[in-house]
Amino acid sequence: MSDTTTHFCKNLPNLPTDEEGPVFAEPWQAQAFALAVRLCDEGHFTWSEWVETLSQEVKRAQAEGDPDLGDTYYNHWLNVLEKMVAQKNVVSPSDMTIRKEEWRQAYLRTPHGRSVEL
Amino acid sequence: MGQDHSHDHTEPPSDPALRVKALESLLVEKGLVDPAAIDAIIETYETKVGPRNGAKVVARAWTDPAFKDLLLSDANTAINSMGYAGRQGEHMKVVENTDTRHNLVVCTLCSCYPWTVLGLPPVWYKSAPYRAQAVSAPKGVLTEFGTTLQEGTKISVWDSTSEMRFLVLPQRPEGTDDWTAEQLEDLVSRNSMIGVELALTPAELKVIQAGESS
Numbered sequence: 380m381s382d383t384t385t386h387f388c389k390n391l392p393n394l395p396t397d398e399e400g401p402v403f404a405e406p407w408q409a410q411a412f413a414l415a416v417r418l419c420d421e422g423h424f425t426w427s428e429w430v431e432t433l434s435q436e437v438k439r440a441q442a443e444g445d446p447d448l449g450d451t452y453y454n455h456w457l458n459v460l461e462k463m464v465a466q467k468n469v470v471s472p473s474d475m476t477i478r479k480e481e482w483r484q485a486y487l488r489t490p491h492g493r494s495v496e497l
Numbered sequence: 498m499g500q501d502h503s504h505d506h507t508e509p510p511s512d513p514a515l516r517v518k519a520l521e522s523l524l525v526e527k528g529l530v531d532p533a534a535i536d537a538i539i540e541t542y543e544t545k546v547g548p549r550n551g552a553k554v555v556a557r558a559w560t561d562p563a564f565k566d567l568l569l570s571d572a573n574t575a576i577n578s579m580g581y582a583g584r585q586g587e588h589m590k591v592v593e594n595t596d597t598r599h600n601l602v603v604c605t606l607c608s609c610y611p612w613t614v615l616g617l618p619p620v621w622y623k624s625a626p627y628r629a630q631a632v633s634a635p636k637g638v639l640t641e642f643g644t645t646l647q648e649g650t651k652i653s654v655w656d657s658t659s660e661m662r663f664l665v666l667p668q669r670p671e672g673t674d675d676w677t678a679e680q681l682e683d684l685v686s687r688n689s690m691i692g693v694e695l696a697l698t699p700a701e702l703k704v705i706q707a708g709e710s711s
Binding site for chain 1: 505506507508509510511513514515516517518519520521522523524527529530531534535538539542545546547612617
């Protein structure tokens with residue numbers, strides 16, 4: 380495990396893990412995890428910023444009645460990831476919304492079995 | 498959604514999956530993350546994604562004939578009945594190995610894979626050589642994995658699509674008649690459910706377990 384991953388595991392008590400490290404319910408969660416690790420490694424934000432912001436997001440969600448039994452954890456993770464890159468002026472929220480729609484359209488126009496490209 | 502089998506489009510992934518895809522492609526474009534580095538991290542979690550309950554499904558089929566019948570005729574219903582939900586729009590088909598027929602799964606165009614039962618696809622499954630050879634020379638692929646079939650066994654190759662995903666039901670190994678479903682699970686490797694290997698024999702399992710504990 381990278382230092383960043385070890386730090387996440389140690390300081391994020393709700394992070395779904397097994398005895399060896401993080402586990403994921405769906406492929407996109409592993410992708411979102413990897414993005415956060417790389418952005419930390421590349422210095423776009425620090426470990427402690429990530430841990431702090433994510434912990435606040437989880438607390439806020441719990442206060443609003445999210446029982447967070449592990450199944451919603453990566454939704455919070457993704458929310459924080461989008462928030463952080465916007466705050467750091469890395470990617471704007473509108474670019475993300477536009478790009479998401481472009482991908483959706485790309486899927487819808489790609490004949491099935493072909494690789495989906497923008 | 499439902500059972501739409503039209504072939505002129507690809508069903509878009511879930512909303513969070515699209516958001517991650519959007520963010521990653523923007524970050525890559527801006528040169529802020531290296532896609533190879535992202536893939537390398539994801540690869541280390543290859544076996545950590547999804548419920549990975551394929552072995553439980555196979556072990557149940559080996560021990561419960563009624564379940565096996567349902568699994569072969571309507572895999573989605575059978576798998577859902579064990580409490581494992583697949584994604585909507587993804588149809589599963591289970592193909593059974595017998596004394597005379599062996600099944601091998603590939604996705605020649607991309608890397609469609611039943612991750613809800615098998616986790617993330619291994620790197621080799623996504624590689625161009627596997628995708629090509631599985632179709633042109635399936636026997637050679639099996640040999641590379643150290644798998645030998647009985648003389649005269651026919652090989653069927655199943656090409657997965659994003660709407661139809663195949664899972665191989667391997668043959669129950671000999672010498673396991675008194676094993677419970679739970680014990681049998683350990684014999685069902687991921688590779689045996691892709692069809693590049695057979696289920697482990699009790700002797701092979703012993704060797705692996707001895708290796709792990711030493």
